[in-house]
Amino acid sequence: MKNQNLIVLNFKTYKESTGDAALKLAKTCDDVAMENNVNIIVCPQIGDIYRISREVDIPVFAQGFENIKYGSNTGHVLPESVKEAGAAGCLLNHSENRLKFADIDASIQKLKELCMTSIVCTNNIATTKAAAALSPDYVAVEPPELIGSGISVSKAQPEVITGSVDAVKKVNENVRVLCGAGISTGSDLKSALELGTEGVLLASGIVCAKDPKAALLDLICGLG
Amino acid sequence: MKNQNLIVLNFKTYKESTGDAALKLAKTCDDVAMENNVNIIVCPQIGDIYRISREVDIPVFAQGFENIKYGSNTGHVLPESVKEAGAAGCLLNHSENRLKFADIDASIQKLKELCMTSIVCTNNIATTKAAAALSPDYVAVEPPELIGSGISVSKAQPEVITGSVDAVKKVNENVRVLCGAGISTGSDLKSALELGTEGVLLASGIVCAKDPKAALLDLICGLG
């Protein structure tokens, strides 16, 4: 049976995950997911979603969109456009793309309307609890100081993760918790799951690895 | 000989210009351009650039990007990504997406570096003159109150257009001037050209027309 835990790979805007390189990386993720029967979700840049979603079987999520409607919004990213390009879900409020509070709420509702999955990023226990009150599908707790640090939050600040899981369950038990920030190895993932999360959100540890496939294979060992 | 004047069609985020509809509209523009030997440039949403640029021969421009570099910029639009998706140029500083002054300068330089064409939108004679000092390929003068109004700036405020053309030529005679705001008919285009511009930037007049092809055919009559 397929392990239900998620590995969400944020492509950010690295050179290693832009354009042709993004497509290659997404295919690697697709291969690893299919061969090992695990859930990997890729989050490429908006300009790459269309081509990637045509070439892989794993879900493709957007890194974000704007709280706008059809109309006169030159240069802005419409949720419906992201959906039509092939995205099945979206990250919201990543630490590199913080959203206004009212826009997070509206965006979660919009994603529900479009039958897309929402992952709201948060930075501590209080904001995780608050985000859960907005009923997204997932929250991903990422202490900003550990993002890209190589120091896994699941090891360095386990109390943030367990505290977040507890707080979320009190507010809305249907919301699932992911663990982000500093995750790169199977061991990081394993401890994240042991703390009560249902997966991880990660980026540079895989995207910028010398051998992304090897890094992914190491990571998924953590699924147990 | 091909008329050198430009028709730049901003797709904005209308329902009529998102996803499949965007592709259809771009193909219509392509047909009209090819059959009539005129220059039409389409500016679809970022998520649609890849698929459109694979299917049309006319240039595809982006509606904007952000002044960022490869790296950790979740949810932001990287210039290199826009280029890899297939864009040959970009609108900058549209009234619906105003940029910081220093970012306009940096973005024009970035586009030069990527061998892409820059069109900087401005709102009056003073800002048009100032923008020309930054040496973009084009400036597009659009009094904001006329955008989407159906009232052509070339008829309602011809002095803004002639004043802009004069001011630009004093600062940098290589910068070409486009005329925006309220343009929709061949007659609007004709007067824009008579005022010294080298083309028009328009949107709803074509995109939201009942019959975009007919609207385009009427428009290009203005090229003379």
Add this chain to the structure above:
Amino acid sequence: MKNQNLIVLNFKTYKESTGDAALKLAKTCDDVAMENNVNIIVCPQIGDIYRISREVDIPVFAQGFENIKYGSNTGHVLPESVKEAGAAGCLLNHSENRLKFADIDASIQKLKELCMTSIVCTNNIATTKAAAALSPDYVAVEPPELIGSGISVSKAQPEVITGSVDAVKKVNENVRVLCGAGISTGSDLKSALELGTEGVLLASGIVCAKDPKAALLDLICGLG
């Protein structure tokens, strides 16, 4: 005994509440509060806080500040500066000044640290519940479509108010609820209190009234 319910008057940036006029209005509020033994809080513009706080006995709150620290932040509003100018509390996340989610959390913590009172504005039941999880002193529910409308939320959408009060109490019973949007008369205030709130946040109904003192006197009748 003094009625504990609050009347919070947001001065916004009206001509009637800028500079000398702001001082005059604040003194009127001070007079009404003292003569009638009621709680009125004034929220003038940042440039007027110092002079007003020297001349009135009622609390002066800021309309907002930025999540920044001492240092190089030209043109930005430092929380410590607002405090030194004489503010005893602050509005956060007003619909005309929406904040990023993480900044709301950090700003509430900053206000606690500075021994200042926090009032977080929200727009519906879900965001009110989420804001309560961040433990501010007050939340002020204001459906944006009713702000400045003259249609009182306590009459037009009473279920938003009772739903907010219920949701807040479940998350953190120490957080008190204010009612905003369209409030101007004593009757509006009375119904707001009957719905379980502990006061109101209002602006144009008093600030732009022909006779603000008379309007305030009518309003406080609603305190019962």
Add this chain to the structure above:
Amino acid sequence: MKNQNLIVLNFKTYKESTGDAALKLAKTCDDVAMENNVNIIVCPQIGDIYRISREVDIPVFAQGFENIKYGSNTGHVLPESVKEAGAAGCLLNHSENRLKFADIDASIQKLKELCMTSIVCTNNIATTKAAAALSPDYVAVEPPELIGSGISVSKAQPEVITGSVDAVKKVNENVRVLCGAGISTGSDLKSALELGTEGVLLASGIVCAKDPKAALLDLICGLG
């Protein structure tokens, strides 16, 4: 006769230039200016403008405002409020507070209307030239990488200063040029004036000096 060159001191949001400390620093500037017959302008935080402008004779400028009109703009900084608080001019587009291009133009016009002086900060020769086309009273050229560095632009990049002076004079000879970034000593000021500027914009070199009065006295030696 009084030397016409300007020393503009940006208080930023340092602890040494907030509230009571800001007032003390402004009085030191006032003393030095009066005793030595030189032009010093202080730019405190918005919350400190009122009290400082009542206590000093030298001009007080704001660090910025927003391009808004009287009305519903909770938490925003109205130009008229800054004027009423006592400001005689304003910095615009500081590198820590970059403005949108169209807002710089509108803000310069607004300052003219309010009979206030405008100083537009720019980051290189091209943007300085462009800013001059908008006809502010002053432009202040500040290569961002040197701000707060202690390395004077007038010594490290003299060609940026002379290039800016030349470019400005071609576009609008009434616009005067100030030199910013890394300025702290009399020697820095002297070289700035020799390169054709009419003064300097500086901050930490004086504000954070152990003895700001001594630092100012050293600085004004550079006026010759």
